[in-house]
Amino acid sequence: MEILIYGAVTSAIYALLAVGFTLIFGVARILNLAHGSFYALGAYGTYVLTSIAGLPLWTAALVSIGFVAVFGVVVEKVLIRPLRHSQLGVLMISLAVALVVEQTLFLVFGSEYRNVPSFVDTKINLGGVDVAGQRLLTLAVAAVAIGALYLFIQFTRLGSAILAISQDPEAAKYMGIPSDKIFSLVMAISAALAALAGVMAGPFLSVQPSMHLLPIVKAFAIVVVGGLGSIPGSIAAAFLLGYAETCVAYLISSSWTEIVSVLATLLMLVFRPAGIFGKRAAF
Amino acid sequence: MTHALLEVKHLDKHFGGLHVLKDINITVQEGEIVGILGPNGAGKTTLFNLLTGFIPADEGQVLLRGKSLREMRSNAIVGLGVARTFQLCRPFVGLTVLENVLVGSLGPRVKTDDIGARAMHLLDQVGLAGKAHTASELLSYGDLRRLEIARALATDPELLLLDEPFAGLGSSEIEALSELIRKLHREQKLTILLIEHKLREFMQLVSRVVAIDFGEVIAEGAPADIVNNPRVIEAYIGRQNPLEQTQHA
């Protein structure tokens, strides 16, 4: 039972991270290695706004997410777009940004773990298991956010534009879809989702300057398994990985969880590089 | 019974729901120059991709002198003597013209020790010797086509597949290139399979034409017969007349 619940929570966080990562890749062909930084900034932003600025938690969270979204758009426009012709360039610059963010956080806050306050302090008893309310809230919020994203893409004009660009950027341009504006919008959504993950998970996961690295690794693993550019694939893979890790943690030992993502990635690349739902085969 | 050089039997390929090639049968004897004619989207380049191992076939066989090429990797097929050019010229960016041809010379069939001299000789044959040390990205379109051919020849092929070699060239360049292909055919004893979607270009070049439309062979025969074939003409109605001069790109 514990596995069921904790697996779901982990999967939800991974889903938030992976969907944003795959979204910006599917639409703009950008592999954003600073994605983890959005996650980190979401958590730190909430911490700063509550403990130093003294804002109420909900406000702090929303402001934090908003700030990260704007930050993402700025980074994309100023730093990434000029280098779009070179995939190496994009990888390097996004990694450089991630490092700058990490160093800034380190210089300002030091390397000790910080405490992001929880939204919900109570423990809820679910099927005989005591679960922190915060974790359940995370699950709920993630579901709502991804559901909202799905509705947005399926049912709004803007959403269709996003789909069009991800399928055929040239054709979309000829149809008058302003791809640059769409890139910015998608980046904002991507960053916001990652920041949301940071805000919700901050209370119970570690908050320190190098926290951006593992999310990138996990996001990459999920996206490989699910298929680069496929949102349903990312969600499915997020659950697969989340549950696989939770099972390993409970049944074997928590030290081995990292190996799950590595193994999954390598195996997938060997046997089915397109991923489970991959539209774009890697060959 | 000796095998024909190339036999394509019941070749079939789907891309998702799209049936791109339907039961294609083609035989090419050694020493022929055969033209594959068809409007855009007929499946001609897909055919080449299947023949050279870039894409796997769903069904059917491709036999080179009786030996099946199914499941073989594309670079292994080159090792058996099949070379191709691409519709969109792709020089090796960052390499000179000579280096481009040198890369082609590193394949398994070339046994000479002095590949440098051999490469220069090839460039000489296609008329690019003077530009040996130019950066390949700087070549004109016509020269790029010649480079493609030199590079393909460098692998020492028996069967040369040319994918729309005349596309985008002016009429005098087409003449020159045709002459070059004829010369190479004579001197190197090559068998050539040539794709074009304008008949005019290769009417004098090829001995036989296979016309394809929507993935099916619709006619086969001498160029003069094909031009008058009702099915071929029908395939081109609504598209350009196959006898028309090529336009500049």
Next chain:
Amino acid sequence: MKAFRGLDQFSVTGGLAALAVLGFLPTLFPGKYLIGVLTVAAIYGIWSVSWDFMSGLTGRENFGHSLFIGVGAYTAGFLNVQFGWGPWWSLPASMVIAALFGLVLGFPTLRLRGPYFALAMLSAAVIMQRLMLIFWEFTGGEEGIQDITPLIKDPLHYYWFVLALLGGITWFLAWMARSRWGLILRAIRGDEATCLAAGLPITTYKIASLIISAAFAGLGGALYAHYQLQVSPQLFAVVTSITIITMVYVGGMGTIFGPVGGALLLTLMTEGLRNFGEWRLMIYSLLLIFILFFLPNGIVAPTWNRLRHLFSQERP
């Protein structure tokens, strides 16, 4: 006629001259500090050159080079401390183990186009770092392995040894890069499909060059282990990989010898920035961004080429 350029005279003489100068510097300015800095610079040179041979030539960027470094270093540490082998065994052993990792990681990832190789290597390095911490009973955790015995006790002699290795490895890889091997790698960078159409087994070449790259990186790792006399998980850090890539950028991607200069420049610069303490990495990252935008061809190689032109024009 010669198909491949081979190493030109200017480069060879110039390179030897540079090595000689580097070798003599500590005798002009005696002191352990300079020797230490130069030794580290030379090791970074080995790491940069090995990265350039694979990623600089093929354009397939390896974001996890630190993995091979760490593997080589930890191999040295294990053999020396845990198993008590003599330190000289570290050198071949580190190369073999690192090469194995190159094979295992390269095989699934290099077959594919797109960013998979770069990201998979990055992930692999991050995971290795975590594994070193998780299995702390075997690896010593945060503190890693201590008390490694040095290869050569005298720092100056060790420096000369490392410098000689740097020279040898650079010469070898530069020679390879200008041979048919290098031509194929550069063609792979140009267009992989066309390479296949030329009959070349490109995946084999990519994996082979990764193995070579990994082996030398591992060797550098072992040399580092026997210099620092300890290894820690920090070796696997992303920062190490990024530093090396920056050095290659500054030196000139794909030139092989350029990255040596890049390594030297940046190591000296880092030492100069010592006073900035915690700001070092920050400045590094900002520098990287600057170079990506304004100096994509680097500094060292273009300068060297300009010098070479000057000299060849002066000849009668």
